[in-house]
Amino acid sequence: MTDVRLILDVDAICYPLTGIGRYTYELWQGLSGCAQVSSVRLLAKGQWTGLDDPLAGSSSVTGMTLGGAWLDGVRGTLASIPGLIFAYRELKSGITRKRLRPFADHIYHGPNYFLPDFDGSSVATIHDLSVMRYPDFHPSERVTLFELELPRTLARATHIITDSEFVRQEVIEHFNWSPARVSAIPLGVGKSYYPRAPNEIAACLQTYGLTTDRYCLCVATMEPRKNIAGLLEAHAALPASLRLRFPLVLVGSRGWNSKCIHEQVEAYKTKGSVRYLGYVDQSELPLLLAGARLFVFPSFYEGFGLPPLEAMASGIPVVTSTCPTLSEVVQGVALQVDAEDTDALTHAIWKGLEDEEWRRASRDAGLRRAALYTWDLCVERTLEVYRRVSS
Numbered sequence: 001m002t003d004v005r006l007i008l009d010v011d012a013i014c015y016p017l018t019g020i021g022r023y024t025y026e027l028w029q030g031l032s033g034c035a036q037v038s039s040v041r042l043l044a045k046g047q048w049t050g051l052d053d054p055l056a057g058s059s060s061v062t063g064m065t066l067g068g069a070w071l072d073g074v075r076g077t078l079a080s081i082p083g084l085i086f087a088y089r090e091l092k093s094g095i096t097r098k099r100l101r102p103f104a105d106h107i108y109h110g111p112n113y114f115l116p117d118f119d120g121s122s123v124a125t126i127h128d129l130s131v132m133r134y135p136d137f138h139p140s141e142r143v144t145l146f147e148l149e150l151p152r153t154l155a156r157a158t159h160i161i162t163d164s165e166f167v168r169q170e171v172i173e174h175f176n177w178s179p180a181r182v183s184a185i186p187l188g189v190g191k192s193y194y195p196r197a198p199n200e201i202a203a204c205l206q207t208y209g210l211t212t213d214r215y216c217l218c219v220a221t222m223e224p225r226k227n228i229a230g231l232l233e234a235h236a237a238l239p240a241s242l243r244l245r246f247p248l249v250l251v252g253s254r255g256w257n258s259k260c261i262h263e264q265v266e267a268y269k270t271k272g273s274v275r276y277l278g279y280v281d282q283s284e285l286p287l288l289l290a291g292a293r294l295f296v297f298p299s300f301y302e303g304f305g306l307p308p309l310e311a312m313a314s315g316i317p318v319v320t321s322t323c324p325t326l327s328e329v330v331q332g333v334a335l336q337v338d339a340e341d342t343d344a345l346t347h348a349i350w351k352g353l354e355d356e357e358w359r360r361a362s363r364d365a366g367l368r369r370a371a372l373y374t375w376d377l378c379v380e381r382t383l384e385v386y387r388r389v390s391s
Helices: 018-030 066-079 085-103 140-156 165-175 198-207 228-236 238-243 257-270 285-291 308-311 325-331 342-355 356-370 377-389
Strands: 004-009 035-042 107-110 121-125 157-161 182-184 217-220 249-250 274-278 294-297 318-321 335-337
Touching: 004 018, 004 085, 004 165, 004 377, 018 035, 035 085, 035 377, 066 238, 121 140, 121 377, 157 165, 157 377, 165 182, 165 325, 198 217, 198 285, 217 228, 217 285, 217 308, 228 249, 228 257, 249 285, 257 274, 285 308, 294 308, 294 342, 308 318, 308 325, 318 325, 318 342, 325 335, 325 356, 335 342, 342 356
Parallel strands: 004 035, 004 107, 107 121, 121 157, 157 182, 217 249, 217 294, 249 274, 294 318, 318 335
Antiparallel strands: none
16 A cells, blocks of 8 residues: 655645645645655645644644745735745745745645646646636736646646536636546535534524524625625515524625625614624534525525535525536535525525425435535545556
């Protein structure tokens, strides 16, 4: 059996922990205790590092050298000057290349799209191609960064991982890559997502002024790609009695170009039908999910779609869009509508709130579907890629 020695880039594990950070964290957790991995070295901001549990508090990466702190300061300064963030990346690249030089017998895994210059084998996880396919959903600096760095990554990569078969096909077609060198490895659902009795979650919900089974929930970064504006309009079109009985609760960090979204939120908040909680700690998010009447996720484009899966694992019916990756995940369990069709979204939410027969069937089917996705399986299949690359 091939002995794996790994370098894992953990830049994405930082507070607040979001999708790619969660993925990186679960890989680190699973691989660290794996007998077939003889060594896991962690790299953050071009520096070797130890790692605390990022779910235990607001600080995630520790053991940073003085050089790491200095590099952070440089990044903060450059990021405030248009265009100079790329100078930071070149500086970081040089430092990283020097750090990696003695470790060509390791596999380098970049779980956040990009790979550094490295003499050994390397694996990159490309979560989606939204920057390429929908550049209007991203700041121009990010689009420029991907145009510069993604071709470099593809030139350096021994193998590519995607979260879904749809994105795998996109990578193959967009970059003319060999199918044998791209693997789709679905993400997993954390063990904290499961149906809960009302008394288990009452205290948490009370802190947010919520009641079990009396709100619609959406968990997403507040940005245009997530179609929050369309969701707000769809929920507002429900009969007044229904939208006041089941207010829309939004959970997620402020994202790029979200000013208009937050203006909409403020307008609806005054009518008592919308709540915005911002980022919610990972210890409380499973409780908020388990208490919802309905989970709604009408995104225009996703690389996978973990929040709907977590809702299904929590026993909550789901309404989502017909985005191909979401269809791949929910497999007919959720109500799906065209993200552009606000009227259809309104009717789907209405049905999801009031059709008890559909709700029972969706809950049971969702639990069965979600049980197929575990982080243990994600780690195991990632390890298979490492073995293939090593051999």
